[in-house]
Amino acid sequence: MESGRREFLKTAAGAAALGLGAGAASFVGAEALARSRAGQAAAGGGKRYALAVDTKKCAEREGCRACIDACHVTHNVPRIENREEEIKWVWKEEAEWVFQDRVHEYSGAELRRRPVLVLCNHCDNPPCVRVCPTQATFKSADGPVMMDPHRCIGCRYCVVGCPYGARSFNWKDPRPYIEHVDPAYPPRARGVVEKCTMCSERLAHGLLPACVEACAREGAGALLFGDMNDPESEIRKRVESSLSLRRKEHLGTRPQVYYTL
Amino acid sequence: MYDGGKVVFGLALFVALCTSPLWLSVARGGGGAEAPPLQMPAPAAGKCVRDGEWMRNSHMELLNSWRDEVVREGKRSEQLADGRVIEKSLTKTCLGCHTDKTQFCDRCHDYVGVKPFCFDCHVETAGG
Numbered sequence: 001m002e003s004g005r006r007e008f009l010k011t012a013a014g015a016a017a018l019g020l021g022a023g024a025a026s027f028v029g030a031e032a033l034a035r036s037r038a039g040q041a042a043a044g045g046g047k048r049y050a051l052a053v054d055t056k057k058c059a060e061r062e063g064c065r066a067c068i069d070a071c072h073v074t075h076n077v078p079r080i081e082n083r084e085e086e087i088k089w090v091w092k093e094e095a096e097w098v099f100q101d102r103v104h105e106y107s108g109a110e111l112r113r114r115p116v117l118v119l120c121n122h123c124d125n126p127p128c129v130r131v132c133p134t135q136a137t138f139k140s141a142d143g144p145v146m147m148d149p150h151r152c153i154g155c156r157y158c159v160v161g162c163p164y165g166a167r168s169f170n171w172k173d174p175r176p177y178i179e180h181v182d183p184a185y186p187p188r189a190r191g192v193v194e195k196c197t198m199c200s201e202r203l204a205h206g207l208l209p210a211c212v213e214a215c216a217r218e219g220a221g222a223l224l225f226g227d228m229n230d231p232e233s234e235i236r237k238r239v240e241s242s243l244s245l246r247r248k249e250h251l252g253t254r255p256q257v258y259y260t261l
Numbered sequence: 262m263y264d265g266g267k268v269v270f271g272l273a274l275f276v277a278l279c280t281s282p283l284w285l286s287v288a289r290g291g292g293g294a295e296a297p298p299l300q301m302p303a304p305a306a307g308k309c310v311r312d313g314e315w316m317r318n319s320h321m322e323l324l325n326s327w328r329d330e331v332v333r334e335g336k337r338s339e340q341l342a343d344g345r346v347i348e349k350s351l352t353k354t355c356l357g358c359h360t361d362k363t364q365f366c367d368r369c370h371d372y373v374g375v376k377p378f379c380f381d382c383h384v385e386t387a388g389g
Binding site: 138140141146148149150181182183184186187188189200204 | 328332333335337352353378381382383384386
């Protein structure tokens with residue numbers, strides 16, 4: 001009887017150890033898998049879409065909102081004036097703020113005050129994707145950092161994780177704040193996070209992102225979109241031949257929005 | 262048992278009350294509530310992307326797989342068995358034929374008492 005109990009305890013302990021081991025192994029496996037997937041997306045033989053912003057050309061047109069309006073109309077982005085609840089996919093900030101680590105005490109006033117277009121940087125190493133507990137935000141194979149609102153639980157980890165403030169949370173139902181709802185693109189609901197998607201829905205149909213198209217239509221030509229993996233692409237050549245900035249380079253997020261000042 | 266009669270009567274009353282919806286339904290002729298009349302698309306709209314009977318039972322599974330394929334894999338179109346190529350889109354494709362959501366989707370959803378949240382975001386074309 002005594003030995004029976006002993007045997008039972010031994011077996012139980014062994015089984016528990018085995019179970020723990022298997023659990024740990026599967027956890028490590030999942031992490032390795034996630035890492036290799038990210039690697040694939042970054043290196044990938046496919047496309048690596050990126051955006052280049054010529055801040056000088058952009059700033060020449062004072063008060064121009066062509067790209068912002070085009071984006072927000074295309075994607076049914078609500079216009080909420082209250083800054084605590086506003087939703088924005090693309091907007092302008094002063095260069096002094098955008099390039100905090102690049103201005104110094106002798107930077108001129110024009111440069112400091114220059115409005116610079118900012119949006120999601122579609123990082124190669126996106127912190128928002130790392131922190132999302134449901135994989136609602138993910139890196140697509142050709143570059144864009146995407147949002148899957150169906151999976152978003154509204155925890156806002158990504159909002160905190162993004163070093164660029166490129167994500168907005170829907171604190172309330174956005175529908176009443178959309179002037180004209182375009183049925184072609186679903187608006188979001190209360191409780192989900194949204195952001196620029198690099199117009200992946202337009203790219204799929206062979207169109208340029210709405211902001212780039214609008215900028216060209218205005219004749220400003222300040223935005224350039226293309227494939228960084230293609231050595232012959234215009235954007236790749238421009239980035240290679242001029243000194244360009246990426247925001248908060250030191251964080252290692254490897255943004256894919258390039259700025260020339 | 263003390264007060265046996267009262268206890269049994271009370272129990273019987275309780276059971277009768279709990280099951281009253283069943284009895285009322287039987288008294289009304291049985292068969293349950295009448296299935297709602299659904300407004301079907303005009304024949305000119307062509308055939309549905311799947312067999313009608315299958316759609317009635319499993320359209321939500323189709324929509325879920327469309328959702329994942331489009332959003333997460335970027336596969337936006339699908340070739341049907343009869344050769345047609347369609348866009349996997351609730352608003353554009355489904356509501357393209359079933360133009361009035363209130364006369365089609367809602368009627369059945371209300372009847373079976375489900376509240377899908379598709380239209381929290383997706384636009385119903387008819388309603389704008």
